[in-house]
Amino acid sequence: MSIRRVFSAIIVMIVLLFGVSAASAVVSSVVAGRAVNDLNDRVFVAQRSALVLLRAYVNQETGQRGFLLTGDPVFLQPYDQGRADAAQAQTRLRQVLDGDARALAALDAATAAGNAWQTTVAQPEIAARTVGPVPSDQIESLALTGKGLFDTFRDESAGLQAVTNDMAARLLHRVSTTQEIARVATYVSIGLLVVIVVTAFTLLPRLVNRPVTRLIGQIREVSAGNYALEIERNGPVEIAAIADAVNQMRASILASIDDRVAAENELTLYDEHTRMAADLHDRTINRVFGLGLLLASAVSRHPGTRSTLEPLLTETDEIISELRTVIFDLSRADEPVADASASADPPSSLDRDRR
Secondary structure, eight states: OOHHHHHHHHHHHHHHHHHHHHHHHHHHHHHHHHHHHHIIIIIHHHHHHHHHHHHHHHHHHHHHHHHHHHOOGGGHHHHHHHHHHHHHHHHHHHHHTTTOHHHHHHHHHHHHHHHHHIIIIIHHHHHHHHHSOOOHHHHHHHHHHHHHHHHHHHHHHHHHHHHHHHHHHHHHHHHHHHHHHHHHHHHHHHHHHHHHHHHHHHHHIIIIIHHHHHHHHHHHHHHTTOTTOOOOOOSSHHHHHHHHHHHHHHHHHHHHHHHHHHHHHHHHHHHHHHHHHHHIIIIIIHHHHHHHHHHHHHHHHOGGGHHHHHHHHHHHHHHHHHHHHHHHHHHHTSSOOOOHHHHSOOHHHHHHHHO
């Protein structure tokens, strides 16, 4: 494995963790913001409007009963204001609850109960009291009927308020859940980050430090002269590449040493051949040549010994020729040395003296 890839993977994982944590925080913030906006713009408005609707009908019921008992038109003012407030609250509720079938159904039920109370009880009672006083027994009968219908409206209004309260509770739960998810994602990211850091500090010494330390030690041994030591390739790709380069260098050094040893051996052999050729030329040939001269001189002084000494002279010439061949063979493998025949006395002088 490459060290660069290891560090890249660690960095990528850390960036991904920070990205996930940041994304979860952003998503949580967006979802919570939308939920808060929904609470402020819809649910809280719906809750307030539901209370206004209930209060408006209560005001209507209070004014209607006061006018029924007294006939004073002053009591119709809260009734008329309550009708206007109820209509405005219903319009507002339909706007903010648009799209929520359950809430709209509760609003329709409350509106229907309120309309039933108005058309069945409030408007007929007001119309009757406007004409003149209503008998007490009729008032009690109307009051009982109105109480039942108004209690129905109260129940439907309570249902509407329960629906708006449930909407608020669900949105608050969504905000809480979103924040909890973001918190858990943050904790998980921090935990994974700690795991990655601990794992990195645990594995990197094994992956990098130990192979590098071993590589440095082996390179030092090679630099100290132990060229036979092969560098180990264990570890990351970069260390294996360094080991291959050092091994190639070590092989080059060993090959250079072998070439040098071979050259030194050849030079030593050449020097030895040169020395042997010089010894043969300077000593042996000259001695044999001197012996030939003595034999030739003896033949010239004692002609009667020619038949006896002539074979010796011939053998002397052959020995000199063979020695010259040996000298030539010793010197021709390297840079040629001077021709032994040119350095030695020419054989013609021996023949000439012998003749």
